[in-house]
Amino acid sequence: MANINIDTMTKLSFRVSEAYKSLRTNITFCGKDCRVIAITSCTPNEGKSNVSLNLAASLAETGKKVLFIDADLRKSVLIGRLGVTEKIVGLTNYITGQCEFKEIVCTTNYPSLHIIFPGPEPPNPAELLGSEAFSDMLGHMRENYDYVIIDTPPLGNVIDSAVIAKECDGAAIVIAADAVSYKFVRKVKEQIERSQCRLLGVILNKVSLNEKGYYGKYYGNYYGKD
Template structure:
């Protein structure tokens, strides 16, 4: 605990938020842990990890936040950085009521880094919110202050999990991902069109982004879904393009088949009880 207080003391901030989250089923927690392990084994010096998607509402923000929690669960210093300045729902999703300063205020030069870092109830995880809605997110994210921010965070955290805007509607996601060490693309099972997934992949590749792999989200989810859009499992696959995207999806479905059966059996057992 003393070591933890020392590194947090670098920022000299006493601001704290307590995100309210529902407990994930065992299979979903394990899938996030598998994603964490795959990222850790994807190469040397992968510190800033962007999480994006082709279109909105595919689960990239939930995936990014849960990934940050999983990283912090290992005792590694982790910060979740919300960069979806145009349309973030993080504060509402995790029931954070207090007023905060965030990324947009920092990129405008109005506040310092110390002013936008918020501790959580997890001693190894901090957060940066988007802050006020800005009329020019692309210009702010393209500026030198964003690069400086990432470099400063890398000095104090072992992992920086960067939640980006979706890639296809706006350029922001590719701009952010290019400045990160690696990127994970979230694809919603049964919803994301193949053409959009391929388009998002090509946009990232054209921008020179290092793509680590894909998360197939909401695999085996019921009609009601779970929590904030999580299904009962995740697939993780390397490689892209039309053929590789199909292979990743097929492998992910196979990987989660047992989890779906287990959940169905659990539901039947509860009804009998």
Template sequence: MAKVLFEGRKELDYRVNEAYKSLRTNVQFSGTDVQVIDFTSCTPNEGKSSVSFNLAVSFADSGKRVVMIDADMRKSVLAGRYKVGGVEAGLAHYLSGQKTLDEVCLKTDIEGMDIIFSGPFVPNPAELLESQNFHDLVQYCREHYDYVLIDTPPLGSVIDSAIVAKECDGAIIVIEADAVSYRFVQNVKNQLAKSDVKILGTVLNKVPMGNGKYGYGKYGKYGYGKYGKYGEYGDYGAYGHDGDK
């Protein structure tokens, strides 16, 4: 199995690191039957890829064997963000039968963490994610890892995440503070629920600290904070720039 280095990875500060430890603990207390987790969001750039990546690192740091699967075969930015070079094959190659699992599942410089990058952008990602190959991949990962974290495109944009959720034990919705409306989040939640996946909860991301708005006792009707309306964010073609996806 080849090995990759995350040259662009930065160490988290104490407060952020503790937040991921708390998230990790909450996932572990969701039950022993929660092993494969789908990460999604409502819109692009809410930070779900960063959340799923850093949670995978946190699990590895705690001694767990974890694999992160980048299932965004439309506009993934993961390899570029962490400055990973030399990735020649990914999920798209495996699902289309061009590469073996051993060729696309890579060791990382983080002890206990492996990763499968998305590979090239493809015109039919939904069909590939519904394939027997994807089912077989998830089953293999269940047998060889303690946790399997799957990063998927925003469910408010495309259906891919709901397809992936059918293979998962739980789903987490990453929400950017003050970026999307309550109604929009409810729509995404309801769409996930149709896949019969357990919704573990939401992660409130990009919270402005220090103004007291999100302190204890000041949560809105999500239970995680108060959100403003979401604005125009364009079509899916705008998704995947070098911002925080």
């Protein structure tokens, strides 16, 4: 079992850290039956993987036992961002029966946070994620973790996220500010709803926090005038 240091991803400014605490609180307010959560986006590069991992770390900071699953079997970025150089077996290895579950679970420098990486890219990602083995694994994880946060591929590109969402208690969409159209977001929203998964909401990412950005406009327009 490998041990992963995730400090490179979780060193946040005060304002961003407070935003994640608010997100964490909103997740807990979704109810005790909302514990397996898929995070997706419309397109690549909206910050979905960063948001997913930081949310998992924020939940773990409260003492909750959290499992983070990197389920982007096609193009994962986290192993590179976390600087993992050793060979790690992952989700595809387990689903295809090549190893035991305990072999794919990595510990982290957060005592109550574990990570599962994707493993080698398979030729049939959607089929693997829709398999009985994956469904059974999530069922087992419900009994062993307080929260399971699943980082899924952008739903605007591939169907994998909807396949995963079908097995989850809820899903959230990460949207980068000024990056995608309303119509595109609506299509992704409808795709999640067709999977019969509860849509928890939208996480607006990459918002400018300076005085000329969104918050500056908000306070200027609504609180700065008589």
